[in-house]
Amino acid sequence: MxxxxxxxxxxxxxxxxxxxxxxxxxxxxxxxxxxxxxxxxxxxxxxxxxxxxxxxxxxxxxxAMNDVLIVCDADGAVLRVNAALTAALGREEGALLGGPLLDLFDPADHADIRACLAEGRAIEDKGWQLLAADGQRAAVSVNGAPRRDGRGRFAGMVLAGRPVGELLRAYRELDKAHQRLRQTQQQLLTSEKMAALGRLVAGVAHELNNPISFVFGNMYALKRYGAAITGYLAAVDAGTPRAELAALRDSLRIDKVLADIGPLVDGTLEGAERVRDIVQDLRRFSSNQREEPEAFNLVRLVHTAADWVIKTQRTKPEVRLDLPPQLEMVGRKGQLHQILVNLVQNAVDAVDGRDGALIRIKAGEQDNWIVLSVADNGPGVPPENQDKIFEPFFTTKPIGTGTGLGLYVSYNMAEKLGGSLSYANADGGGAVFTLKVPADDRGV
Ligand SMILES: Nc1ncnc2c1ncn2[C@@H]1O[C@H](COP(=O)(O)OP(=O)(O)O)[C@@H](O)[C@H]1O
Ligand SMILES: [Mg+2]
Missing domain, CATH: 1.20.5 (Single alpha-helices involved in coiled-coils or other helix-helix interfaces)
Structure with a gap:
């Protein structure tokens, strides 16, 4: 060949x-x-x-590219496009080839595109809008490089555009989901607040009822006593004879009345003071966000918190308190109260319906720290849940009963108070929550 x-x-x-x-x-x-x-x-x-x-x-x-691709010649005539572009524009490839590049974009971008073609240089992240067949616009972020012919002369551009719309849409979806989540979270927070408020109101109603009922009783007695004394004085003023007066004094039991007045007034005052204290506690509870540290006796606080929770329970567990006679500390009383109420409520829930249900609350001071523990003989927290219980919205209680915020809120409060809240299994089953806070919170 x-x-x-x-x-x-x-x-x-x-x-x-x-x-x-x-x-x-x-x-x-x-x-x-x-x-x-x-x-x-x-x-x-x-x-x-x-x-x-x-x-x-x-x-x-x-x-296969998601980005749109356009190849054009030096005069801006379209030579080549990809499927992403035809899909974005809603036009056939055949209708685009040979046509002007400008036709693919929003008129507002034309001047910029013309300038880029004229310069024949690489372009970066141009925010142009594709103009679809139906008049819709789709934002793309365009990058491009000049094409050269065999002799190195400018022969057009290769443009690649990333649909910004996709990103924006995804972002908006995400934002919407986030908003929804925040709303739900807000609702749950509100419902936790309402539940706390409900417990509080029930506790307060109970607390107020006692002093108010004996204030009432005392006032009725004082009214009767007043009537007796007025009657006797009227008889004295009218010059009633001595013997008759003595009989009247007897029948009106004036001596007993006089002996009773002092204690009655004292009792009434005590009741009124009790009411005033409760109102003060309530104020503290409602305004505890801006609460300032104050000196108080933790023992009393533990009593009230435990009482308020237990009193609203239908079946009452035994509560054993292991407290010193006095435990003076300086701290944010309202917040500590709220943490305590949350812990005691959880303990009560855990032992609900059990035989020999027992809750033990212990408090003491160690090296300038107040250490307080709430223990119960319920089922305890299973190992797989122990690192979840402080997360917001973690609850094993039926819907409507638990919000899963109690421990989350308490944990965060404890941290803000410069302390800590932790969980451990109780000896012989059950749960122990231990709260540690500075005994004097003025420096925090
Ligand atoms: N004393 C306890 N014994 C057993 N489990 C507990 C105890 N306290 C809390 N838990 C568990 O931790 C979860 C979260 O508690 P919490 O944040 O107070 O929310 P909630 O009480 O609304 O469920 C509870 O649902 C429960 O599973
Ligand atoms: Mg709870």
């Missing part, structure tokens, strides 16, 4: 005698030429196939 001319050294047709041999030669050489042709045809087809594969590959790559 080779590239010499296969007919060049053929004998001339007029050479006599060797005519037959000559044509045999001709036919042989034609055979050679033919097989040469077949071989190059096969090679060509192989090349074509490889080319087709390369094209298919390019096509699939371009088609």
């Amino acid at each position: 080779g590239n010499h001319d296969p007919l060049a050294d053929l004998p001339s047709p007029d050479a006599d005698g060797e005519g037959e041999q000559l044509w045999i030669d001709v036919i042989r050489r034609m055979d050679v030429v033919y097989s040469d042709l077949v071989a190059s045809q096969v090679a060509l087809e192989e090349q074509n196939q490889r080319l087709q594969q390369a094209r298919d590959f390019m096509h699939s790559v371009l088609g």
